Amino acid sequence: MALSKPSAERLSRLAHLLEQRHDRHTPVSSTELERLTGWPSHTIRKDISALSLPETVSTTAGYDSHLLATAIRQSLGFGEETQNCCIVGLGRLGSAFLEYTGFTDSPFTLCAGFDSNVNRIEILKASVPLFPTFKMKEIIPRLAIRYAILCVPPEQAQNTALRLADCGVAGIVNFTPAIVRPIEGVEIEQVSIVDVLGGLAARLAAT
Amino acid sequence: MALSKPSAERLSRLAHLLEQRHDRHTPVSSTELERLTGWPSHTIRKDISALSLPETVSTTAGYDSHLLATAIRQSLGFGEETQNCCIVGLGRLGSAFLEYTGFTDSPFTLCAGFDSNVNRIEILKASVPLFPTFKMKEIIPRLAIRYAILCVPPEQAQNTALRLADCGVAGIVNFTPAIVRPIEGVEIEQVSIVDVLGGLAARLAAT
DNA sequence: AGTTGTGAAGGTATTCACAGCG
DNA sequence: CGCTGTGAATACCTTCACAACT
Numbered sequence: 001m002a003l004s005k006p007s008a009e010r011l012s013r014l015a016h017l018l019e020q021r022h023d024r025h026t027p028v029s030s031t032e033l034e035r036l037t038g039w040p041s042h043t044i045r046k047d048i049s050a051l052s053l054p055e056t057v058s059t060t061a062g063y064d065s066h067l068l069a070t071a072i073r074q075s076l077g078f079g080e081e082t083q084n085c086c087i088v089g090l091g092r093l094g095s096a097f098l099e100y101t102g103f104t105d106s107p108f109t110l111c112a113g114f115d116s117n118v119n120r121i122e123i124l125k126a127s128v129p130l131f132p133t134f135k136m137k138e139i140i141p142r143l144a145i146r147y148a149i150l151c152v153p154p155e156q157a158q159n160t161a162l163r164l165a166d167c168g169v170a171g172i173v174n175f176t177p178a179i180v181r182p183i184e185g186v187e188i189e190q191v192s193i194v195d196v197l198g199g200l201a202a203r204l205a206a207t
Numbered sequence: 208m209a210l211s212k213p214s215a216e217r218l219s220r221l222a223h224l225l226e227q228r229h230d231r232h233t234p235v236s237s238t239e240l241e242r243l244t245g246w247p248s249h250t251i252r253k254d255i256s257a258l259s260l261p262e263t264v265s266t267t268a269g270y271d272s273h274l275l276a277t278a279i280r281q282s283l284g285f286g287e288e289t290q291n292c293c294i295v296g297l298g299r300l301g302s303a304f305l306e307y308t309g310f311t312d313s314p315f316t317l318c319a320g321f322d323s324n325v326n327r328i329e330i331l332k333a334s335v336p337l338f339p340t341f342k343m344k345e346i347i348p349r350l351a352i353r354y355a356i357l358c359v360p361p362e363q364a365q366n367t368a369l370r371l372a373d374c375g376v377a378g379i380v381n382f383t384p385a386i387v388r389p390i391e392g393v394e395i396e397q398v399s400i401v402d403v404l405g406g407l408a409a410r411l412a413a414t
Numbered sequence: 415a416g417t418t419g420t421g422a423a424g425g426t427a428t429t430c431a432c433a434g435c436g
Numbered sequence: 437c438g439c440t441g442t443g444a445a446t447a448c449c450t451t452c453a454c455a456a457c458t
Contacts, residue, residue, distance in 0.1 A: 004449065008413040012405035013397070017386050029417065038389035042419095043450065049419055060417050060458045076405075077412035085404065092306055096299035097400065101361065102384025106401040147404055154308065171407035173400070177309025179224050182245035187407050190220065191398060193304065193380070194313040197292065197354055198219035198283075200378035200394050205284035206215040211427065236439065249429065256441055267436040267439050 003075065007047045010039060011072045014047070018069035019105045027062030051075040073107055082109040084145045088133070088160055089152030090115040090124060093175060097149060098126045111143055133160075140167040147171045154178035161188070210282065214254045217246060218279045221254070225276035226312045234269030258282040280314055289316040291352045295340070295367055296359030297322040297331060300382060304356060305333045318350055340367075347374040354378045361385035368395070 003011075017036060018028070030041040030048075037044070048063070053071040057064055073079070085108050087094050094113070103110050115121055116133040124130060131139050139145075148164045150157060150172055157178035164172055164186070171187040174180050180188055210218075224243060225235070237248040237255075244251070255270070260278040264271055280286070292315050294301050301320070310317055322328055323340040331337060338346050346352075355371045357364060357379055364385035371379055371393070378394040381387050387395055 003413045005410055005413045006449070008409035009406050012409040013402055016399075016401055016405055020386065027417090031417090036386070036388055040451080042452075045418065046420085046450075058418060062417070075412070076409055078408070083404070083408065092303035093300075096303040099299055100384070100400060102399050102401050106405075108401055108404050147407065149400065170411060171404070173403050173407065177307070179227065179243070181243055187411055189403055189407050191403055192223075192309050193307060193356065194223055194309050194315055195220055196380050196396055196398055197290070197315050197378070198223055198313075199216050200354065200380065200396050201285070201290065202215035202219040202283055203212055204377060204394055205282070206210045206212045213427070234439095238439085247429080249431095250427090252440065253428080253442085265440060269439070 003050060007050060008076065010037075010043070011047050011051070012076060013037070014044070015069045015072040015076070016106060018065045018072075021065045024066040025064055027059060028065050028068075029062035032062070048072075078107055082107050083147060084109055084111045084143055085147040085149060086110070086112040086114060086140070086143075086145045087149045087151060088114045088136075088164065089150065089156075090117075090120055090130070091151060091153070094149075094151030095124055095126075097151065098124070098128065108147070112139060112145065114139075136163060136167050140164075140169060145169065147173065150174045150176055150180070152176060161186075210257060214257060215283065217244075217250070218254050218258070219283060220244070221251070222276045222279040222283070223313065225272045225279075228272045231273040232271055234266055235272050235275075236269035239269070255279075285314055289314050290354060291316055291318045291350055292354040292356060293317070293319040293321060293347070293350075293352045294356045294358060295321045295343075295371065296357065296363075297324075297327055297337070298358060298360070301356075301358030302331055302333075304358065305331070305335065315354070319346060319352065321346075343370060343374050347371075347376060352376065354380065357381045357383055357387070359383060368393075 030044045033044050034041040057067045057071055087097050090113055098113055111128055113126060113128060113130040114133045114136055118132050121130040121132060148169045152160050154176050157176040157180055161172055161180045165183045173189050173191055175191050177192045177194060237251045240251050241248040264274045264278055294304050297320050305320055317335055319335055320333060320337040321340045321343055325339050328337040328339060355376045359367050361383050364383040364387055368379055368387045372390045376393060380396050380398055382398050384399045384401060
């Protein structure tokens with residue numbers, strides 16, 4: 001059924017949105033979702049229809065949020081078990097992410113932090129275990145970590161990314177202002193603020 | 208000449224990349240850029256050719272990084288003058304961004320921080336002026352701030368976004384886990400880590 | 415009235431292939 | 437030969453319009 005890339009991204013966001021609804025079972029219509037997301041309702045319906053879902057998910061009144069969310073997650077490749085993530089580089093930014101509240105109710109779990117400065121690891125208090133960077137090769141496979149959030153100083157970005165790839169990570173989110181070259185077998189997402197702002201400005205300009 | 212949205216985004220990233228090159232005038236070929244970005248060289252050439260640029264930018268050996276970068280920025284709507292940004296919400300994450308080093312050599316300038324907690328404003332040391340949130344309506348137009356980086360607690364995200372829109376901001380980057388509904392006249396980019404990870408996972412699944 | 419679901423149409427972006435130049 | 441630049445072909449994604457159902 002071959003989920004296209006843009007459609008997959010929309011669905012992923014949809015799932016996140018649905019997971020945030022407190023009222024998990026009152027039906028949501030595609031027009032309601034349009035209001036929440038800004039995407040036209042027919043696009044949403046098309047996206048959803050592409051991932052052949054069980055009958056029970058949609059009624060004539062709309063979709064069951066909870067069922068739809070899990071159905072989407074399933075189609076995106078992960079079922080019930082959560083995906084493990086880690087933060088690499090615990091400076092201001094990295095350590096701020098250690099306390100990020102957004103992971104609850106998401107399929108992602110933050111389960112480790114790494115920093116090359118052993119001192120810092122001992123000082124920082126965190127609800128997840130912290131390790132020195134040189135233990136990545138051991139820890140990442142052991143904890144089955146699939147995604148890494150890169151917050152090291154820019155000069156170390158490329159190198160650390162390569163090491164992460166070597167540890168078997170599937171995806172890297174790069175918060176560093178440095179640009180990380182594509183690495184075979186790893187999906188990289190550049191999220192340097194400048195890039196995001198640039199994207200915004202570009203979209204404004206392209207009207 | 209109508210720059211398409213995806214192409215505009217690629218160009219914006221290209222510009223950022225070019226601005227980071229220290230060697231500003233040795234020519235860069237499109238195949239070299241392919242290596243750096245992962246986009247096929249012909250896509251890059253197409254993108255560039257869409258923005259009718261002065262002759263001097265491209266030689267038979269490639270493009271002049273610096274000239275190309277400025278040409279792109281120009282086409283994306285801003286010439287020499289930088290675009291002003293602010294951070295709203297100076298908790299762990301927001302205050303970490305106050306020290307973000309990535310703005311140098313970019314067309315964006317961080318020029319203010321806002322927080323509703325007046326105490327916090329006085330305690331924090333920053334190289335940009337900090338203001339209480341209730342002054343946004345006054346400060347944002349005065350400093351000609353076009354973009355806002357949202358780092359408030361999730362419950363306040365939607366509200367603060369609306370207020371920012373009311374202050375005349377052109378774009379909002381939402382780092383909050385909460386989802387901000389589309390607002391007329393403002394471009395919003397959701398960058399909650401969960402969304403970014405979701406996007407990554409989606410792209411991996413969509414293969 | 416409201417809803418989902420879907421084949422067909424339409425538009426956009428990417429890829430190809432090659433001309434033209436240094 | 438490497439490079440850029442571009443019309444033409446292709447593949448892709450979105451939009452439309454309407455059927456089917458409650």
